[in-house]
Amino acid sequence: xxxxxxxxxxxxxxxxxxxxxxxxxxxxxxxxxxxxxxxxxxxxxxxxxxxxxxxxxxxxxxxxxxxxxxxxxxxxxxxxxxxxxxxxxxxxxxxxxxxxxxxxxxxxxxxxxxxxxxxxxxxxxxxxxxxxxxxxxxxxxxxxxxxxxxxxxxxxxxxxxxxxxxxxxxxxxxxxxxxxxxxxxxxxxxxxxxxxxxxxxxxxxxxxxxxxxxxxxxxxxxxxxxxxxxxxxxxxxxxxxxxxxxxxxxxxxxxxxxxxxxxxxxxxxxxxxxxxxxxxxxxxxxxxxxxxxxxxxxxxxxxxxxxxxxxxxxxxxxxxxxxxxxxxxxxxxxxxxxxxxxxxxxxxxxxxxxxxxxxxxxxxxxxxxxxxxxxxxxxxxxxxxxxxxxxxxxxxxxxxxxxxxxxxxxxxxxxxxxxxxxxxxxxxxxxxxxxxxxxxxxxxxxxxxxxxx
Amino acid sequence: xxxxxxxxxxxxxxxxxxxxxxxxxxxxxxxxxxxxxxxxxxxxxxxxxxxxxxxxxxxxxxxxxxxxxxxxxxxxxxxxxxxxxxxxxxxxxxxxxxxxxxxxxxxxxxxxxxxxxxxxxxxxxxxxxxxxxxxxxxxxxxxxxxxxxxxxxxxxxxxxxxxxxxxxxxxxxxxxxxxxxxxxxxxxxxxxxxxxxxxxxxxxxxxxxxxxxxxxxxxxxxxxxxxxxxxxxxxxxxxxxxxxxxxxxxxxxxxxxxxxxxxxxxxxxxxxxxxxxxxxxxxxxxxxxxxxxxxxxxxxxxxxxxxxxxxxxxxxxxxxxxxxxxxxxxxxxxxxxxxxxxxxxxxxxxxxxxxxxxxxxxxxxxxxxxxxxxxxxxxxxxxxxxxxxxxxxxxxxxxxxxxxxxxxxxxxxxxxxxxxxxxxxxxxxxxxxxxxxxxxxxxxxxxxxxxxx
Numbered sequence: 066x067x068x069x070x071x072x073x074x075x076x077x078x079x080x081x082x083x084x085x086x087x088x089x090x091x092x093x094x095x096x097x098x099x100x101x102x103x104x105x106x107x108x109x110x111x112x113x114x115x116x117x118x119x120x121x122x123x124x125x126x127x128x129x130x131x132x133x134x135x136x137x138x139x140x141x142x143x144x145x146x147x148x149x150x151x152x153x154x155x156x157x158x159x160x161x162x163x164x165x166x167x168x169x170x171x172x173x174x175x176x177x178x179x180x181x182x183x184x185x186x187x188x189x190x191x192x193x194x195x196x197x198x199x200x201x202x203x204x205x206x207x208x209x210x211x212x213x214x215x216x217x218x219x220x221x222x223x224x225x226x227x228x229x230x231x232x233x234x235x236x237x238x239x240x241x242x243x244x245x246x247x248x249x250x251x252x253x254x255x256x257x258x259x260x261x262x263x264x265x266x267x268x269x270x271x272x273x274x275x276x277x278x279x280x281x282x283x284x285x286x287x288x289x290x291x292x293x294x295x296x297x298x299x300x301x302x303x304x305x306x307x308x309x310x311x312x313x314x315x316x317x318x319x320x321x322x323x324x325x326x327x328x329x330x331x332x333x334x335x336x337x338x339x340x341x342x343x344x345x346x347x348x349x350x351x352x353x354x355x356x357x358x359x360x361x362x363x364x365x366x367x368x369x370x371x372x373x374x375x376x377x378x379x380x381x382x383x384x385x386x387x388x389x390x391x392x393x394x395x396x397x398x399x400x401x402x403x404x405x406x407x408x409x410x411x412x413x414x415x416x417x418x419x420x421x422x423x424x425x426x427x428x429x430x431x432x433x434x435x436x437x438x439x440x441x442x443x444x445x446x447x448x449x450x451x452x453x454x455x456x457x458x459x460x461x462x463x464x465x466x467x468x469x470x471x472x473x474x475x476x477x478x479x480x481x482x483x484x485x486x487x488x489x490x491x492x493x494x495x496x497x498x499x500x501x502x503x504x505x506x507x508x509x510x511x512x513x514x515x516x517x518x
Numbered sequence: 519x520x521x522x523x524x525x526x527x528x529x530x531x532x533x534x535x536x537x538x539x540x541x542x543x544x545x546x547x548x549x550x551x552x553x554x555x556x557x558x559x560x561x562x563x564x565x566x567x568x569x570x571x572x573x574x575x576x577x578x579x580x581x582x583x584x585x586x587x588x589x590x591x592x593x594x595x596x597x598x599x600x601x602x603x604x605x606x607x608x609x610x611x612x613x614x615x616x617x618x619x620x621x622x623x624x625x626x627x628x629x630x631x632x633x634x635x636x637x638x639x640x641x642x643x644x645x646x647x648x649x650x651x652x653x654x655x656x657x658x659x660x661x662x663x664x665x666x667x668x669x670x671x672x673x674x675x676x677x678x679x680x681x682x683x684x685x686x687x688x689x690x691x692x693x694x695x696x697x698x699x700x701x702x703x704x705x706x707x708x709x710x711x712x713x714x715x716x717x718x719x720x721x722x723x724x725x726x727x728x729x730x731x732x733x734x735x736x737x738x739x740x741x742x743x744x745x746x747x748x749x750x751x752x753x754x755x756x757x758x759x760x761x762x763x764x765x766x767x768x769x770x771x772x773x774x775x776x777x778x779x780x781x782x783x784x785x786x787x788x789x790x791x792x793x794x795x796x797x798x799x800x801x802x803x804x805x806x807x808x809x810x811x812x813x814x815x816x817x818x819x820x821x822x823x824x825x826x827x828x829x830x831x832x833x834x835x836x837x838x839x840x841x842x843x844x845x846x847x848x849x850x851x852x853x854x855x856x857x858x859x860x861x862x863x864x865x866x867x868x869x870x871x872x873x874x875x876x877x878x879x880x881x882x883x884x885x886x887x888x889x890x891x892x893x894x895x896x897x898x899x900x901x902x903x904x905x906x907x908x909x910x911x912x913x914x915x916x917x918x919x920x921x922x923x924x925x926x927x928x929x930x931x932x933x934x935x936x937x938x939x940x941x942x943x944x945x946x947x948x949x950x951x952x953x954x955x956x957x958x959x960x961x962x963x964x965x966x967x968x969x970x971x
Contacts, residue, residue: 128945128949136712136713137946146714149665149668149672149948150672150954151954165672165956165957200947200949201950204949219602259589259590261599472936492581493564494563494564494587495562495564496581501618502602502603503603
């Protein structure tokens with residue numbers, strides 16, 4: 066190996082972790098007892114429980130319910146520094162990362178910087194069709210969703226009103242399915258009694274995917290079940306259909322029967338992710354999704370000191386011969402592996418002994434779940450496949466337990482019980498500037514004036 | 519009276535209410551049984567419990583804890599329409615309001631559009647020193663407050679670090695006192711263990727006011743007590759001092775001893791409010807604070823169909839001969855008076871009888887309270903004046919009970935109990951774009967690189 070790390074000129078080796086998501090946090094924790102200087106960088110001050118981000122976008126939870134300050138999580142780990150800053154580049158030769166135009170040296174590097182929304186080369190679509198990767202985006206989706214009803218309520222033009230009440234979700238993976246199901250439920254149940262002029266049960270929620278079934282990482286039987294659930298909630302599931310253009314108010318899709326246009330004022334993008342730009346600065350091979358291809362020990366070729374974990378890593382599992390999935394468990398297990406590998410080498414080095422042989426990372430599938438709506442979910446746990454209320458309960462239980470800290474668990478549980486019983490959503494807030502709706506077509510004066518003039 | 523209203527050309531008289539704060543909401547509720555068409559306009563989709571807004575700014579509560587969708591609050595009131603839109607002008611002659619460039623007729627108008635931050639003619643200061651009037655501003659204050667610590671943590675220049683950790687709050691009314699107390703507590707307690715490089719107990723929180731005591735609407739004895747409480751928390755209370763200039767990083771003040779400069783990266787503005795611009799479009803007399811001067815029945819001169827209530831109204835109470843204060847109770851009582859007055863006239867008109875004589879609005883002071891911090895508050899309830907833990911408990915109790923809905927009361931109570939026991943703040947989130955701190959003075963390379971090069 067060309068660059069098996071040593072302690073540089075410092076007393077203790079320095080481990081730089083980029084990203085405080087599941088992977089980075091787990092790597093930091095695995096180094097808790099290591100005699101090393103650990104520094105974790107993140108652009109945000111908080112760790113985000115991404116699997117529940119769609120619940121912010123659909124007004125069920127507040128951001129604080131699923132986000133926690135990284136430095137508080139790691140406050141008791143004395144060997145770990147948390148720095149809110151953006152790492153923009155990695156230089157493998159000088160073994161430094163660039164942070165706000167300055168270079169910062171590492172002995173070990175763990176890249177856990179995650180993924181961004183994938184518009185497949187059409188980044189301009191992001192203005193019209195926001196993705197769902199961080200709190201700001203989730204609040205933007207929430208505002209647009211709720212604003213659409215306010216807009217429709219003041220619209221006198223029937224066509225404009227219909228467009229305002231048409232929601233298209235692109236991508237039928239877990240996020241897209243969860244968004245579509247929740248939006249249909251909110252329209253038909255939560256908002257029903259609150260509007261005077263519009264009938265919220267006329268809302269169209271359209272879920273589009275290029276492949277021929279929803280939740281395609283599950284078995285075909287579970288996909289079918291999820292699709293039936295969605296359709297019972299009123300979602301229009303449109304499969305084998307590719308989005309070819311996104312313009313304000315207008316979506317163009319390619320169906321097996323040819324090109325079609327959908328007039329929709331609201332489009333949300335859940336069609337996939339790609340690795341963040343930082344991965345490209347390594348100068349090593351990336352896959353088509355911008356992920357960094359890593360070896361058995363999750364390091365990049367020829368650089369035993371540089372680990373890539375989580376959504377940014379492309380790792381083919383030796384057992385299944387499939388890509389380790391971009392889910393929380395994938396990131397957690399990879400982060401832990403990287404952290405433990407580094408910890409054992411640091412230990413060996415400090416004793417003056419040889420670094421132990423590197424292990425081989427293998428993903429342990431703990432099962433997967435997706436929720437569609439109230440009492441509706443699917444689960445596949447070690448081949449035990451089920452849906453309905455039991456899956457919904459299991460999903461809720463596991464997600465509550467996975468949150469950080471007793472306070473968040475309690476609050477989320479209470480919010481969920483409350484919503485379950487009342488069909489209400491606790492966070493129906495439209496925030497941000499200049500969010501006042503204006504009718505596309507102004508009503509005739511007499512009508513608006515309300516006088517027989 | 520020149521314009522005692524009738525039912526216009528319509529079947530039912532239309533009551534237009536502008537603003538869904540305490541005053542507007544109460545006016546709408548008072549009209550629940552009236553045989554009228556009630557329309558409530560608001561720029562936001564939510565009613566905000568403003569007395570607790572500072573708790574969003576100081577990371578104690580989430581926006582959803584204190585805000586509720588207006589149309590949900592009024593969903594069961596069938597004679598009431600809620601429209602999210604901005605009313606920009608009133609035309610008294612044609613009896614219309616302008617909403618998104620269209621005119622909308624009223625038979626009765628209740629203006630409850632509230633107040634905005636008062637920079638006393640220096641609106642440019644708002645960029646440097648945000649106020650605290652809505653959720654977006656509260657989140658902005660929260661982000662700036664939390665970001666300052668992140669900035670200080672990466673600052674190597676001692677002067678820049680000191681400026682980053684200096685917080686100035688202008689205005690020692692309830693909001694300013696609450697902000698200052700909370701910020702001092704968070705610095706000294708909540709954040710203490712989470713930072714490695716900075717000592718958060720060195721934070722300076724400076725509370726400035728032009729008058730000679732804090733909370734000047736209370737008795738001098740209670741002001742003294744509040745000031746002692748603030749100083750015990752570490753707040754520097756600077757009185758009889760006027761802000762004469764606000765620049766990024768630098769505040770210029772005029773003390774009794776002359777002009778002074780304070781280097782502070784963070785300034786928050788709580789120095790008072792003035793009526794919103796809409797009041798000016800009435801063409802009637804305003805007071806110096808931009809409030810509309812109203813008569814005994816809360817209407818404007820010569821227009822018995824136009825009521826102004828809440829923070830936008832200037833009303834001298836007949837008993838105390840003082841201005842009805844700009845607090846929740848003032849707005850609630852005025853809104854109820856306007857709503858009830860209209861309801862009784864509508865009832866008389868529909869029976870074909872003469873409208874009853876208008877009443878005279880008188881404010882009923884239910885007492886006032888302000889909180890300074892944990893176990894620290896002051897209260898003055900019908901001359902019963904007290905402070906300390908009992909006042910703190912009474913304050914918490916009354917504020918929880920005043921929230922809308924059981925769910926909000928439960929959640930806020932739990933959040934407060936949790937914070938009380940742990941000294942933690944549940945919502946330490948920095949959100950928004952481009953919020954990554956950059957050091958003012960980049961550290962020398964060797965130090966940043968961490969190598970002996």
